[in-house]
Amino acid sequence: MGKAKELKGKLLLLFIVTFIFLLSLNVTKHMTYKAFPKPLSASKMCSLQISEQTLTPLNNTKHILVSAYMDQRVKGLDIRIIGIFKMDSDQPLYCLFCCAGQLSNATPTTILKHNENFGFPFITTDVMCGIPKGFSATHVTLLTQPHRVTIPNQNWLPIRNQKTGREEEQKLQFNFTVCISNLFGDYNNVLQFAQTLEMYRLLGVDRVVIYNTSCGPELDRLLQSYSQEGFVEMVPWPIHRYLNPSKGWLFSQSGGDVHYFGQLTTLNECIYRSMERSRYVLLNDIDEIIMPYKHNNLMSLMDMLQKQQPNTGVFLIENHIFPKHHFEPSRRFHLPQWSDVPGVNILEHIYKEDPDRSIYHPYKMIVQPRLVEQTSVHEVIKNFGELFKVPMDVCRIIHVRESLRGSLKFEQRREDKRLWDFKEKLIPNVDKVLKRAGLLGSEGRS
Secondary structure: OHHHHHHHHHHHHHHHHHHHHHHHHHHHHHHHOOOOOOOOEOHHHHOOOEOOOOOEEOOOOOOEEEEEEEOOOOOOOOEEEEEEEEOOOOOOOEEEEEEOOEEOOOEEEEEEEOOOOOOOOEEEEEEEEOOOOOOOOOEEEEEOOOOOOOOOOOOEEEEEOOOOOOOOOOOOOEEEEEEEEEEOOOOOOHHHHHHHHHHHHHHOOOEEEEEEOOOOHHHHHHHHHHHHHOOEEEEEOOHHHOOOEOOOOOHHHHOOOEHHHOHHHHHHHHHHHHOOOEEEEEEOOOOEEEEEOOOOOHHHHHHHHHHHOOOEEEEEEEEEEEEOOOOOOOOOOOOHHHOOOOOOOHHHOOEEEOOOOOOOOOEEEEEOHHHEEEEOOOOEEEEOOEEEEOOOOOEEEEEEEOOOOOOOOHHHOEEOOHHHHHHHHHHHHHHHHHHHOOOOOOOOOO
16 A cells, blocks of 8 residues: 555656656747847947937948938838938948847848939938847847947947837827928028028927028027927037038039938938827928918818828929019018018018929928828928829918029019918017027017
């Protein structure tokens, strides 16, 4: 009886040992065949070299990286890195990801050079890659070799537009964002700038993004004031430290490394910067106002257009020039408090020249950023929806600048006083922001 009991105990012990052994084999097998091994610790490799610059040179290349965004609209790809690449410098690149001090495996990239660069040797480029399955990346860098051994000064870009799990239903922060690029040289058109931004505020714009290389001292003061308020987002753009930027749009005429201080890159960067926070993005220059003519604000305009064009993501707006050397004769808006403020007073210029439609006539755009993949200055390069040219009687651009049709006689120009419809609010609002920046003369309003 005792021997039987002892034998029974041994068999039970053997069963338990065998079960534990088989369980350990199963766990080992599962770990062995995981798609990606557990990332190695990399706290010194990716946590201490996070780039906080707008422009980041890529090691061992002639390229410059700007920013990285989560973008899963293209099947099989997760990340879009926006950069400025040397046209004749082609080489394979690999994405390496970091999360909480741990490295992923390197993944191959798809390099997409934009098809418009106006002949310059550097071009806006998107680098696309996938994140390894099961890896929650927070930062990315690019390698020239398919291994994950990083060099000591490797710079990492934070991945923006990360998914939160609530993004489908969350309310966007802004309805309208204006993207302005680029400020450079000694540009100091303070009065027109203040009038333009305050006009946009009246039309319902929530945020203005400006890429700033340099500007005049008074405009800088105004920009700092707007930035502190939160209406303007200033993005430093020191491209002159890395390239010889052109002040012109065509390489054959102006030379240099890159078109208009990198204008094409900043327009694309601004679209992605705004993608998860703004319903619409306006792409226009600093001296242009996209003005509705049958509505008193941009939201009413876009509600009507989207109802009529439900599949459209890009709305093209025709440009109309108001020559700044023709003044409204009564000079009723030649206000004394603005006499010492540098710049053009757009309220004094009401005579516009019709576009010459026998030649190429450029447009600017209002876009839904989530439906745009790549853009140029006057048209999108890649998009997911349809395009629509908005009739000029519905909306057009008020662009106060030098004439493009100097041969026109004065009587051939048309009178357009649309800006005057907003004068009761526009003038005191401009006074307020100029006074806040310390730029309003002694005769300014209290």
